[in-house]
Amino acid sequence: MAQIEPKLERNPAPTVDNGAYLSIVEVRKEFDGFVAVDDVSLDIRQGEIFALLGGSGSGKSTLLRCLGGFEQPTKGRITLDGQLMNDLPPYERPINMMFQSYALFPHMTVEQNIAFGLKQDGLSKSAIAKRVGEMLELVQLGKLAKRKPHQLSGGQQQRVALARSLAKGPKLLLLDEPMGALDKKLRSKMQLELVNIIETSGVTCVMVTHDQEEAMTMATRVALMDQGWIQQVGTPDEIYESPTSRFAAEFIGSINSLEGKIDEDRAEYVTIRSPALEQAIYVGHGISGYEGQDVVFGVRPEKVQISKSEPHQPHNKAQGRIEDIAYFGSHSVFHVRLPSGAKIMSNFTNQQRWASEGMTWGDEVWVSWDDNAGVVLVS
Numbered sequence: 001m002a003q004i005e006p007k008l009e010r011n012p013a014p015t016v017d018n019g020a021y022l023s024i025v026e027v028r029k030e031f032d033g034f035v036a037v038d039d040v041s042l043d044i045r046q047g048e049i050f051a052l053l054g055g056s057g058s059g060k061s062t063l064l065r066c067l068g069g070f071e072q073p074t075k076g077r078i079t080l081d082g083q084l085m086n087d088l089p090p091y092e093r094p095i096n097m098m099f100q101s102y103a104l105f106p107h108m109t110v111e112q113n114i115a116f117g118l119k120q121d122g123l124s125k126s127a128i129a130k131r132v133g134e135m136l137e138l139v140q141l142g143k144l145a146k147r148k149p150h151q152l153s154g155g156q157q158q159r160v161a162l163a164r165s166l167a168k169g170p171k172l173l174l175l176d177e178p179m180g181a182l183d184k185k186l187r188s189k190m191q192l193e194l195v196n197i198i199e200t201s202g203v204t205c206v207m208v209t210h211d212q213e214e215a216m217t218m219a220t221r222v223a224l225m226d227q228g229w230i231q232q233v234g235t236p237d238e239i240y241e242s243p244t245s246r247f248a249a250e251f252i253g254s255i256n257s258l259e260g261k262i263d264e265d266r267a268e269y270v271t272i273r274s275p276a277l278e279q280a281i282y283v284g285h286g287i288s289g290y291e292g293q294d295v296v297f298g299v300r301p302e303k304v305q306i307s308k309s310e311p312h313q314p315h316n317k318a319q320g321r322i323e324d325i326a327y328f329g330s331h332s333v334f335h336v337r338l339p340s341g342a343k344i345m346s347n348f349t350n351q352q353r354w355a356s357e358g359m360t361w362g363d364e365v366w367v368s369w370d371d372n373a374g375v376v377l378v379s
């Protein structure tokens with residue numbers, strides 16, 4: 001088993017200073033020299049629903065398992081409510097992990113499943129009955145208390161698993177791909193139900209997902225993971241509107257990424273030369289860059305306008321041809337090919353006025369965006 005650094009053991013530092021309830025400090029996990037989690041530090045506040053989001057193999061589950069005590073970090077420190085967790089086995093941590101398969105006991109009824117952990121703890125019959133009643137109410141399954149798991153829908157099974165996880169009143173709830181076993185429609189319904197239940201119970205929650213929509217819908221804050229690293233931490237809104245790297249910009253939602261070099265670098269504006277466009281891109285605020293620096297300019301499709309006539313603005317416009325229109329019910333995405341070969345995507349809700357203007361495949365159009373519509377990313 002890995003050694004904990006002695007200095008850290010003697011000093012199970014208070015975590016209250018920065019408002020953190022769960023503190024993850026430089027946690028690293030190696031498997032035979034392969035670094036699955038690379039010195040991750042995160043501070044999570046009480047009552048948060050915090051999502052670890054990333055692609056396959058980015059280290060999300062490994063980090064979650066370190067929190068639950070199912071993996072021992074190679075190095076680093078985990079404290080919860082001021083208590084060092086590192087040396088506690090999973091069953092002594094005030095933490096519960098809900099597994100993707102739910103792992104319900106098939107031969108037990110709903111209420112027996114929920115009561116299981118409480119019985120093991122030796123609670124009195126009346127205390128167990130009271131707590132099970134509370135949990136059934138929380139997940140609204142009172143009417144199904146006598147059913148067995150195979151007599152429940154996927155969403156109901158998930159709520160039983162959640163009730164069982166919360167029965168003992170853990171300080172921290174861990175969810176690994178909680179929607180993994182559900183189909184798409186049920187997923188979005190359960191995402192909101194789960195958030196409701198978690199918020200009502202007040203438990204602090206760390207969840208793992210590879211689904212950006214799920215993270216954005218459910219979480220108060222998101223940590224974007226890549227190759228064991230945290231690329232960015234922020235509210236869903238912050239990560240979407242102000243990504244700090246090309247990876248973050250492209251992982252969340254879709255974005256037009258134009259590579260180029262900084263041409264003019266001023267305090268109040270920056271221009272970027274990109275082979276994709278004839279005109280230099282004009283950004284209406286300064287950045288901490290330098291002339292000649294390689295950058296990527298990113299602009300979200302919903303911030304790109306399309307028009308048949310030339311826009312009045314002096315910058316940030318280009319002529320091209322509509323090559324593709326993808327219809328998504330609530331909105332459509334227009335793909336406009338520029339003379340350089342670059343493609344610019346532009347979103348429109350299907351209620352917007354252009355819809356009646358009859359723009360269609362092959363039309364010559366202008367794309368344009370405001371001076372502050374995009375982000376300049378240096379990596």
Ligand SMILES: Nc1ncnc2c1ncn2[C@@H]1O[C@H](COP(=O)(O)OP(=O)(O)OP(=O)(O)O)[C@@H](O)[C@H]1O
Nearest residue numbers: 031034036054055056057058059060061062063210
């Ligand atoms: N017990 C183990 N032994 C060796 N390597 C492991 C072990 N567990 C995980 N890994 C490796 O660590 C890396 C991170 O794995 P992890 O399961 O944390 O990824 P993940 O982000 O949860 O991915 P997914 O979305 O596919 O579940 C992977 O490359 C994986 O192969």
Ligand SMILES: [Mg+2]
Nearest residue numbers: 060061062208
């Ligand atoms: Mg995983």
